[in-house]
Amino acid sequence: MADVSRETPVIEQEPTAAVEVLFGSHADLARRYTASLAEHGEERGLIGPLELPRLWTRHVLNCAAAAPLFSGRVGDVGSGAGLPGLVLAIARPDVEWVLIETMERRVAWLTEQVSALGLKNVEIVRTRAEEWSGAGTLDAVTARAVSALRTLVPITAPLVRDGGELILLKGANAEAEIAAADKVIHRFRLQDVRVETVGESILTEPTRVIRATVR
Numbered sequence: 001m002a003d004v005s006r007e008t009p010v011i012e013q014e015p016t017a018a019v020e021v022l023f024g025s026h027a028d029l030a031r032r033y034t035a036s037l038a039e040h041g042e043e044r045g046l047i048g049p050l051e052l053p054r055l056w057t058r059h060v061l062n063c064a065a066a067a068p069l070f071s072g073r074v075g076d077v078g079s080g081a082g083l084p085g086l087v088l089a090i091a092r093p094d095v096e097w098v099l100i101e102t103m104e105r106r107v108a109w110l111t112e113q114v115s116a117l118g119l120k121n122v123e124i125v126r127t128r129a130e131e132w133s134g135a136g137t138l139d140a141v142t143a144r145a146v147s148a149l150r151t152l153v154p155i156t157a158p159l160v161r162d163g164g165e166l167i168l169l170k171g172a173n174a175e176a177e178i179a180a181a182d183k184v185i186h187r188f189r190l191q192d193v194r195v196e197t198v199g200e201s202i203l204t205e206p207t208r209v210i211r212a213t214v215r
Helices: 016-040 049-064 085-091 104-117 149-159 174-180 182-187
Strands: 073-077 096-101 122-126 138-142 160-170 190-198 207-214
Touching: 016 049, 016 085, 016 104, 049 085, 073 085, 073 149, 085 096, 085 104, 085 122, 096 104, 104 122, 138 149, 149 160, 149 174, 149 182, 174 182, 174 190, 174 207, 182 190
Parallel strands: 073 096, 073 138, 096 122, 138 160
Antiparallel strands: 160 207, 190 207
16 A cells, blocks of 8 residues: 555646736746746755645745835845745846845755746845845845744845835734834834735735835
């Protein structure tokens, strides 16, 4: 009898309508990236096996829904598998993306994907965000599944120019994270800190982002 626990997880079927709405003419690039992540993500330590049945909705589309919020030159701290940085770079080729990642194997993956997909709007930097030489130059910084807001603000806020934004992808506890980060928010002079949801008309579970202006 087959060992059910070792059966290959079923990859989530593509929600075609949502993919085409969120990626438009770049939908095929999103499909290629997602297929590659599904095939190699677990073996390369980028995603866990339990993520395959929800790879599109929980990860790729969750990131893509936030694409309209960005402009200019944007940093993605802790890019990892490319969630959200590569997904956003596919959805928004008019925006410049700086993917900041410390781990060599993840940088290798990101570099391979940028080359394979022909993305001309992506720069990959292997460094800690706190040590990056471009601090204070970005129009916005994003991050997803990196750490709690009170830990994330000191890492991300210094990278943003005066008047730029933090646009951080978060989960259901976003409001509580803001409350817990009150002291850090004041120390880094963040203004108009709030939670916004995007993708409500497209996704069953909309994407939550914490937005704040850096002064």
